[in-house]
Amino acid sequence: MAPVQIDAPRAPWPAWLCTASLAMWLVGHPPGQAWAQAPLSATTTAPVTSAAQSEVAAPGNGLGPQAAPLSEEPELDARLLLLSEELRCLVCQNESLASSRAELADDLRREVRDLLRQGKSDQAVKDFLVERYGDFVLYRPEVKPLTWLLWFGPFALLIGALVGLWVYLRQRRQQVDTTPALNDDERARVDQWLKD
Amino acid sequence: MKKFLIPLVLFFGLVVFLAMGLQRDPREIPSPLIDKPAPAFSLPTLDPAAGNFSPADMKGRVWLLNVWATWCVACRQEHPLLVAFATRHEVPIVGMSYKEIQPQDAQAQTMDAPAKLQFARERSQVWLSRYGNPYVLSVMDMEGRVGIQYGVYGVPETYVIDKQGVIRFKAVGEVTPDILTSKVLPLIQKLNAS
Numbered sequence: 118m119a120p121v122q123i124d125a126p127r128a129p130w131p132a133w134l135c136t137a138s139l140a141m142w143l144v145g146h147p148p149g150q151a152w153a154q155a156p157l158s159a160t161t162t163a164p165v166t167s168a169a170q171s172e173v174a175a176p177g178n179g180l181g182p183q184a185a186p187l188s189e190e191p192e193l194d195a196r197l198l199l200l201s202e203e204l205r206c207l208v209c210q211n212e213s214l215a216s217s218r219a220e221l222a223d224d225l226r227r228e229v230r231d232l233l234r235q236g237k238s239d240q241a242v243k244d245f246l247v248e249r250y251g252d253f254v255l256y257r258p259e260v261k262p263l264t265w266l267l268w269f270g271p272f273a274l275l276i277g278a279l280v281g282l283w284v285y286l287r288q289r290r291q292q293v294d295t296t297p298a299l300n301d302d303e304r305a306r307v308d309q310w311l312k313d
Numbered sequence: 314m315k316k317f318l319i320p321l322v323l324f325f326g327l328v329v330f331l332a333m334g335l336q337r338d339p340r341e342i343p344s345p346l347i348d349k350p351a352p353a354f355s356l357p358t359l360d361p362a363a364g365n366f367s368p369a370d371m372k373g374r375v376w377l378l379n380v381w382a383t384w385c386v387a388c389r390q391e392h393p394l395l396v397a398f399a400t401r402h403e404v405p406i407v408g409m410s411y412k413e414i415q416p417q418d419a420q421a422q423t424m425d426a427p428a429k430l431q432f433a434r435e436r437s438q439v440w441l442s443r444y445g446n447p448y449v450l451s452v453m454d455m456e457g458r459v460g461i462q463y464g465v466y467g468v469p470e471t472y473v474i475d476k477q478g479v480i481r482f483k484a485v486g487e488v489t490p491d492i493l494t495s496k497v498l499p500l501i502q503k504l505n506a507s
Contacts, residue, residue, distance in 0.1 A: 207466035210339065220416070221466055224457050249464040251345040 197230055200239055204229075204246060205254050213256065344464055344483045351378070351474050352462035356452040359410065359434055359441075366407070366452050368478055375504045377406045377497075378472040379448070379488075380460065383440040384415050385468045391487035392444050398493065399447035404501055408451030410437050411460050411468050430455060473497060475504045 188194040198215055204225070206217035214222050214229075225246070232242045243255065252258045260268050299307065346352075355367040368378075379395060381388040399406055413433035414421045421432050433453055441448075454460050463472065466485075473482040482500055484492055 207342070220412075221457075224461060228458070228461055248345060249461065250466065251342055251464075253342045 193230065193233055196233055196239070197226065200233075200242060201226060201229060203243070203256050205256055207250060207254065340467065341485055342466070344480075344485075346464055346480050347483060349480055351472070351478050351480050352459070354452075354459045354462065356409075356454060356459060357430065359408070359437055359448075359451040359453065361431075361434065363450065366450055368474070371405070371407070371474065372478055373476050375404045375476055375501055376474050377404055378409060378463075378474060379406055380409045380411045380463070380465050380468050380470040381451075382411050382413055382468050383436055384413075384417075387487040388469045389444060391469055391489075392447070394488060394490060394493060395447040396445035403498075404505070405449040406447050408448035409459070410451050410453050411465060412454065412457040413437060414455065426455070471497075473500055473504070476507070 201214035202216075204214040206212045206214050206219055206222040206225075208219040208221050209217050212219075212222075214225055229242055229246075232245060237245070246254045252264065258264045258267060351368045353368060355365045358364075358366050381392075395406060410433065413436065414429055416422075418432075421429055424432060430453060433455060437451065437453075441451075452459075457465070463470075464483075469487055471484040471488050472480050475481050481504065482496060484497070488497065
């Protein structure tokens with residue numbers, strides 16, 4: 118038995134590899150191409166596409182064979198793309214499921230694709246993933262008691278800070294207002310200085 | 314004096330809060346499967362002569378499910394601990410060989426499914442005979458689909474499943490002696506007693 122190739126300790130794809138492969142992918146897909154379609158079709162419909170390619174005959178105009186369509190199920194792909202941009206890749210945590218090339222992301226896209234094929238709604242697919250991986254897979258977690266701090270925390274901090282500022286300013290104004298004016302003795306001394 | 318004390322206390326509160334956040338491992342995502350029934354499956358096992366295994370077969374027993382693969386470095390690190398733990402015979406450990414065939418296994422890519430299973434079984438057997446076999450049996454999750462049912466996102470992962478088939482604990486990454494003694498063992502004793 119050949120020695121087993123071993124790389125990642127815990128995740129099949131370490132983060133730097135995800136970043137590096139994303140960078141490589143970006144180099145290969147400059148903006149302007151149908152870049153949004155590319156990763157999904159490349160990774161999830163590979164067998165379909167290659168099968169289709171062999172069936173497409175050369176049109177006979179001397180220009181070589183016609184390119185196979187990117188996808189056999191454009192509608193499903195569009196839904197998959199939209200949905201997987203809302204979902205987080207668990208391995209490369211700062212990438213969406215749509216952009217990640219990690220193996221687990223591939224598997225999850227396959228799972229999502231199968232669920233969509235079965236006619237599941239987008240919400241049902243999200244629920245499926247949340248049941249297994251938790252709210253963390255959602256880039257926009259649901260608003261519920263557990264996520265209130267996440268959703269409203271920043272606003273609460275802002276309001277708290279504004280209230281604090283208002284209280285502080287009011288106290289200061291009161292202090293200024295209530296600072297006693299000069300008493301008779303002081304007024305006499307000031308008058309004396311002015312005269313001098 | 315009070316004027317300075319309040320912001321100072323607030324500041325240190327914030328520091329403690331953020332420091333706690335820094336101590337946590339962002340890879341450890343709390344599993345929503347805790348206290349939920351272990352997802353059902355039926356998979357072939359490492360032993361070709363034995364039939365399929367399903368979690369229902371373990372009803373009435375406390376057991377561990379350990380997700381592993383021969384290509385996983387951390388699995389080899391935790392392996393001696395599992396082997397030592399298995400000799401105590403407290404609870405059975407069921408292995409789940411997760412996606413044994415990886416993209417780098419060029420020779421296996423063109424195989425059909427039975428040949429791939431054969432290939433994975435052989436390599437896993439070699440690995441287990443070299444490093445010791447803590448498992449009562451090991452199921453073969455070739456496609457990683459059962460892994461998804463269990464919310465696996467990194468190998469190794471270890472689940473403690475109770476007599477009713479409910480997941481009670483999940484460790485992501487290698488099980489350290491510390492996790493074993495502080496969390497897994499007390500839980501197992503509690504579950505075994507109930």
